[in-house]
Amino acid sequence: MTKKKMTVREAALHIIEMIDKQQSYSNLLLNQIIQREKITGPDVGLLTELVYGTIQRKLTLDYYLKPFLRKQPDQWVRNLLRLSIYQMVYLDKIPDRAILFEAVEIAKRRSSKGISSFVNGILRQIQRQGVPSFHSIDDPLERLSVETSHPLWLVQRWNKQFGWTKTKEMCQYNLLPPTQTARVNRMRTTKEKVIPLLEEEGFDVQPSPIIPEAIRILRGNIAHSKVYRNGLVSIQDESSMVVAYALELSPHLAVLDACAAPGGKTGHIAEKLQGTGKVTALDLHPHKIKLINKSAERLQLRNVKAKVMDSRYSSEILQPGSFDRVLVDAPCSGFGVLRRKPDIKYSKTIQDITSLSQVQQKILKESAKAVKQGGLLIYSTCTVDKEENIGTVNEFLRQQENFEAHPIHVPESLTHLVEPQANTIQILPQDFGGDGFFIAAFKKKSE
Incomplete structure (x- = not known):
């Protein structure tokens, strides 16, 4: 019997669980699951967003979740709730009904009817009442820790090393997705020749204002380009x-x-x-x-x-x-x-x-x-x-x-x-x- 293919959200939950259990790197696991489950097209973007977004905002999502939990759920259930709340709060294009339906279906497939009812009840409460504000956190370092999902000890350490302004900027910036950049192999070509070649392949590219031999890729993953395969560029920050x-x-x-x-x-x-x-x-x-x-x-x-x-x-x-x-x-x-x-x-x-x-x-x-x-x-x-x-x-x-x-x-x-x-x-x-x-x-x- 052929194994049923995972949905995008099931795949996201699986990756998040593996990171929790094995301390595996998110980028490596993500690529493995995309290949194994043959995830393609827009679903790759959605899976990436769900995994990185949920991990990136974990402490914030736990803060949102805390007032609604009377008992501590199993770790996989907590991760399912985090994944669902991330979509409800941060992804505008996905309607709440779709998020709730998918979460309940995953819970049904994974466990008993009691767990799926629990997940449904928590998410419906959050949908009705909204998530708690950060204003109730008096200490500015603790508020920054929760708001930007950085452990408090790290925020306190950076504040001592860099001061408040740089620490706040760094914590906020760490939540933004990085721009892919590449180094042009000047042994074999030039930036002026590479940019049009990539544009022909459908990439949105611009020269780096920082490094003479670098380019920034604003749309598309350059690893899938002929230009990359032919050794004209390397992906490097x-x-x-x-x-x-x-x-x-x-x-x-x-x-x-x-x-x-x-x-x-x-x-x-x-x-x-x-x-x-x-x-x-x-x-x-x-x-x-x-x-x-x-x-x-x-x-x-x-x-x-x-x-x-x-x-x-x-x-x-x-x-x-x-x-x-x-x-x-x-x-x-x-x-x-x-x-x-x-x-x-x-x-x-x-x-x-x-x-x-x-x-x-x-x-x-x-x-x-x-x-x-x-x-x-x-x-x-x-x-x-x-x-x-x-x-x-x-x-x-x-x-x-x-x-x-x-x-x-x-x-x-x-x-x-x-x-x-x-x-x-x-x-x-x-x-x-x-x-x-x-x-x-x-x-x-x-x-």
């Missing part, structure tokens, strides 16, 4: 592209990308070397090395060599002082990419930040051994946390007397964000709509 500028690349350099997967920065570095020199890309996992190689092959880059290696112990294998440039794009909390991976904000803790800082220090210390005298070491993260960023930089410079802070090179459009005293740049999501990103530059002193 504009903030992430700044890293290749900080490396101050010129032809024939030897570059080490110490934490390379999935290979976006590796490809950018190889392109900026104009096919010369050598880019050695390391990652701990063999399947991620395959991704890097596949990407280099698609882009027709011959100067990339990917190796399975744990960067915490790379000096046991790599020749000391053998690279002109070393990039450590370190594992981090990921608080700069909450628009793409909203589940991160609920799973990470202060303890995670402390333990990640220790890992970052170890990788930096180890990778520093590979830098030639007079060479550059670049440290980057996709987070906004100051302990992981400035804290790691200061500790590295304290321990490594043969390195000094180096003036950071960035595209002209971003020079106003550089901290000149620290030789670092901290990009926040609200700065230009890119990911939150941090970059620091160090130079190895000549003896």
